[in-house]
Structures are given as C-alpha cells and as structure tokens.
Amino acid sequence: MRPVVVILVGVPGAGKSTFSTALQAASPGRWERVNQDTVAGPGRKGSRPLCVAAARAALQAGHGAIIDRCNWDGPQRKDFIALAKQLHCEAHAIVLDLPTQLCANRAAARVDHEGGLDGPGAKSAVYRLGSQLAKAGRPQPSEGLSSVMVCNSEADVKRALQAWSEYRTSGKQPIEQYQRSTPAKRTLATLWGKHGSRAAAGDAGGAGQTNGSQGRSPTVDHGSGSTEPLHNSSAVAEKGLGRPGTGRQEADSGNAFAVLMNRAKQPAAAPPAKAPGHSNARRQQYQPNSWKDALRQVAVDPDGHRTKYPEMIVSEECILIHDAFPKAAHHALVLPREPTLHDVRSLNRAHIPLLTRMKVMAENWMASIETSEGFQMGFHSVPSMDHLHMHVISKDFNSPKLKTKQHWNSFTTAFFIPLEQVLLDLEAKDPVAVDPVQAEALLKQPLRCHKCQAAMRNMPDLKSHVVACTVRAAPHRAASAL
DNA sequence: GTTCTAGAAC
C-alpha cells in the first residue's frame, strides 16, 4: 500500500494520542506517530514545520503518518495535506468530536502529559479550543482530504480504530467499513431538520442549545470531492443516515405541538366537558386553551388531528399517537377517548378492561417496530398534560428531545408507574398510590444510567454514556416507593 | 408539555 497521512482533529483530552498509540499497537511497524509535544525531543517545544518534517520522513520510510495534534482548522491542516499530495499519498481526517466537558475532565485528570497540559488548569484551554474548533467547522473533502471520519462517542472511536487497523493493501477504504459498521441511529437532530421547522433548527445547532453531545451522531463523509459542509445538517442527513421515510414523521412532529396549540386556541374548537369527579384541591383551574389540554383535544376529536398524527390508531375506546417530542427512538401515547379521565389517580377497578384494551393497542404497535432494547409502558405519577395517557417508549431513551434531568427521571425512576403495577393496584381494589411530594423528589434525584446504575454528573455525560453502555437493562424498578 | 435565559458550574 502507499503510505497515507491520517490527520487527527480534536481538542486536548479527545483521545488523539490514545488513538494513535492504539493504532500503532494494532498494526506494528506500519504507523509513525507525529506528535508536536514530543517531535522536538525531550523538554523541547515542537512546531508545525517540525511535524511536517517528521511526517515526511515517515512517509518516505514507507510508514503511515498519524498527525497527533489538534489540527483544529484548515490552515492547521493544509501543510500535511500538501505534503501528502507532494508524495502522491492520500490524506485522511479523523475527527474526535466528543463532548467538550468530557475532554476537559480527562485533560484535567491526567498527569505528566507530554505537552504539560494537565491538571485543573487544562480545562479552560480545552473549552477555548473546543469553541474554536466548533467555529472552524469540520474538515472538508475540498481541503484535499480523501475521507473525513467523524466520531461522536467512544463506540465510534472504537469502530474507527477497527476500520483503520484493518487498513492493508486491499485499497479498501476504512471510511467505508466505518460507515457500514455504524449502527443506524434515528436520534440525529439533523434527521429532524430537513423541513426547516423552528424546533429542528434549534436542535441542529442554530438557535437553541448548541454543541452539546445530544443530537449528534456518527457522521461520515466519503472523499468524493463533495464540497458540502459536513456540519450542515441537511448535507449529513442526505448522506445515507437520513433514510427517506424514517425521518418523515419526526420532521413533522417537531412543530406538531405548536400546531396543536393553535388548534386548541381556535374559538371554533368546542371546549370539552369539564372533567367531573376530581378533587378541586389538587386540580388546577380548568383552562380550555391551556397546553395542558392538548391531549384531551385529540381524545375528543381524533379525526381533526389525524393530519398532524399520521400514525394515529383509533379504536372505539382509545387512541394511539406518536409523542410530539419523543424521548426515545420510539415513543407513543395511548389515550382513552373518555374525556373525564385525568391521570392515573382517576382510575378505579372498573377501568381494568379499558386499560387492558389500551395495552393491546400498545402491543400491536410495538409489534410493528424493531428495537433491541425493548419497551416499557406506564404512566407518569404526576403528569403535566391533563388527560390520562399511557407512555409506550423504547428503553434506549436516545433522543434529542430528551434534554433534562426531569425528562430522564420521569422514565427511569419510580416516578414512572408501569402498567402492570397499575393493574395490580386496581385488582387489589386499591387506588393507585401516588405521593406528589415524593414524586417531585424522584424527578430531582441524581442522574443514573438505567442499565448499569452508574451515577452521571450531567445530561450530556449521561447521554453519551447510555448509548455506549453495554450492561443489559435491569427490569424496571418497582413503583413501590410511591 | 416546551422555550427562554440568568447565573451556577466547570
């Protein structure tokens, strides 16, 4: 094979050196690591020209050159690309785009770093480089790169390493193997963004939260000479991850809630009957136009909402719709059409047949979906929306719409009351037990992975952990605490 | 339910 130049791109702590040495170990004698912190010798400061010279020596000796420095923008990369061209070699980029906070923590935790970038003082440098890197955008094929491989998680890095470790004389491009081994993920905010809805623009890095780990997913671009910006969500979505059809419903659902609210505000919409039989003490004052009433609007007039919920399933007694803000790859709600059922506390023994039919509707829907992690169905103990709704949600909890601790804890703690628990309570002729004070406390519990129970510092850390966690999910914790 | 944003955390 002709030797190649592999340009690593990433902040300190992203794992560039780890990747480099792992690749060297996987293919002994094939790769030379070019690191600016060590290129000038012990105790001496390196420079870009010295790195270029070292890369040249490696290539001329027939070794691949891994450029282990931040390489955060075009000007930082161009000398290495020019060198490759001069020696008739290919230049490739691997972007290690992990959450900045994770990188900062790693950089701060290390000791005796080659470049002296360690300890607490390293964090600000990581944040600064992270914002510079984000501002510069991703490496482009138009720079002269034969491929750009983007890793957003440890799992991606592992696959990238595997792909490059197997790079031999076959001419098979690692990017192709990487792309093939990338699991299809439906969590890309970019999949939502193709129709330009406001919500989608925010998730794609426009106006809302930006640069967080959520909403990102492995993105790859083959060096086909394309000049499309890789950080453009549409471009990414159209490069194979955005399968027509899979993103369609979500594309609409981003603003379905707003549409629903507008509908609710139309004076022509008949206000539903006031729900009787509830304690006024714990009920908020009834407001027909409140967003809290949106689900009841669907319950009383399913046909009027069908265009907004094209996947809607309606039976005599109940309705299934896709959640407008799905908190997992698959997330539906099953609502009774009976408008007077407020929440799980409205239920009594006589509702068991209704719940059973809701369960059947949910099971039929689940049977049409493939998910490796299974589903859970049940109720929030203190829901925000004012009409009884059963959540049917895949247990990946991998969605750009799942953003807050409250979102997480509402599905992964005893705040979530499994359907089976509700049925057991009702069969025992008990009302379903809910303590609102305790429920609120559950939402504020520290974040934990629902599979391995590891504590997580914040949502970005949790989300990047959960997609990589291989521990088999434990059965849902019983709601007995409530 | 989401959005917005101040200020805490890093």
Add this chain to the structure above:
DNA sequence: GTTCTAGAAC
C-alpha cells in the same frame, strides 16, 4: 469564557 441547569413564562 463556555456549558449546563433550573425556574419563570407560556
């Protein structure tokens, strides 16, 4: 300086 959370507004 940037990221992230949590509370108020809707």
